[in-house]
Amino acid sequence: MFNATNKVRKKYARITVGTPGYAQVRVPPVLFFPPLSCQPVDKAHGVRTRQMHAMNFDETNFQVEKNEQEVFMKRRMKRNIGREITHLIIHCSATHADRPFTVEQLEAAHRARGFECIGYHYYILRDGTTVNTRAIGRPGAHCKGYNAHSIGICYEGGLDVEGCPADTRTPEQRIALRLLVWQLLGIVGRNVRICGHRDLSPDLDGDGTVEPEEWTKLCPCFDVARDL
Numbered sequence: 001m002f003n004a005t006n007k008v009r010k011k012y013a014r015i016t017v018g019t020p021g022y023a024q025v026r027v028p029p030v031l032f033f034p035p036l037s038c039q040p041v042d043k044a045h046g047v048r049t050r051q052m053h054a055m056n057f058d059e060t061n062f063q064v065e066k067n068e069q070e071v072f073m074k075r076r077m078k079r080n081i082g083r084e085i086t087h088l089i090i091h092c093s094a095t096h097a098d099r100p101f102t103v104e105q106l107e108a109a110h111r112a113r114g115f116e117c118i119g120y121h122y123y124i125l126r127d128g129t130t131v132n133t134r135a136i137g138r139p140g141a142h143c144k145g146y147n148a149h150s151i152g153i154c155y156e157g158g159l160d161v162e163g164c165p166a167d168t169r170t171p172e173q174r175i176a177l178r179l180l181v182w183q184l185l186g187i188v189g190r191n192v193r194i195c196g197h198r199d200l201s202p203d204l205d206g207d208g209t210v211e212p213e214e215w216t217k218l219c220p221c222f223d224v225a226r227d228l
């Protein structure tokens with residue numbers, strides 16, 4: 001039987017991993033994809049990879065499995081993208097939701113700050129168009145202290161019409177963001193933390209969680225762990 005979903009997904013949902021050019025990936029507004037757990041993967045338990053399954057690792061020797069898994073993931077990442085990824089970091093462009101902020105404007109803004117090109121790896125426009133703005137094999141310029149081992153994803157908006165921080169994502173942006181994250185997990189593995197820029201603010205009281213009063217900025221203006 002003709003499978004429209006797969007055909008659509010094939011046509012629209014591919015992400016370019018190689019060189020950045022503004023290859024545009026359009027995501028249709030309604031698309032099924034598997035549910036995504038936004039919580040960081042529990043490092044103590046890890047994820048059993050398909051390769052490990054194929055090699056039939058001993059379930060009882062968990063520590064060996066965990067170490068082997070880490071080696072597998074590191075090798076796989078190195079082969080796929082050339083560097084190790086530990087974080088997928090979500091940002092907003094901190095621009096008014098009712099005014100366009102194009103890729104060209106974003107590039108101009110980042111060049112004005114002295115970057116060679118756009119600091120994020122992906123930019124998601126209000127209509128859901130996802131633009132690969134930097135090769136993911138190249139460290140980004142979007143989150144101090146985390147650039148070497150992260151992928152930066154930015155959505156257009158983040159401020160309401162009054163200029164106040166708000167979750168201004170359109171339905172298309174929500175879908176495109178989840179789809180992009182889902183596809184990136186297929187490339188970098190599940191053992192990464194998916195979080196917002198603000199969640200990486202310093203944990204001043206050292207209790208292990210970054211509370212709202214510790215945020216140094218509000219970006220991406222929504223709770224990634226809850227609302228991605």
Ligand SMILES: [Zn+2]
Nearest residue numbers: 091092197219
């Ligand atoms: Zn940010």
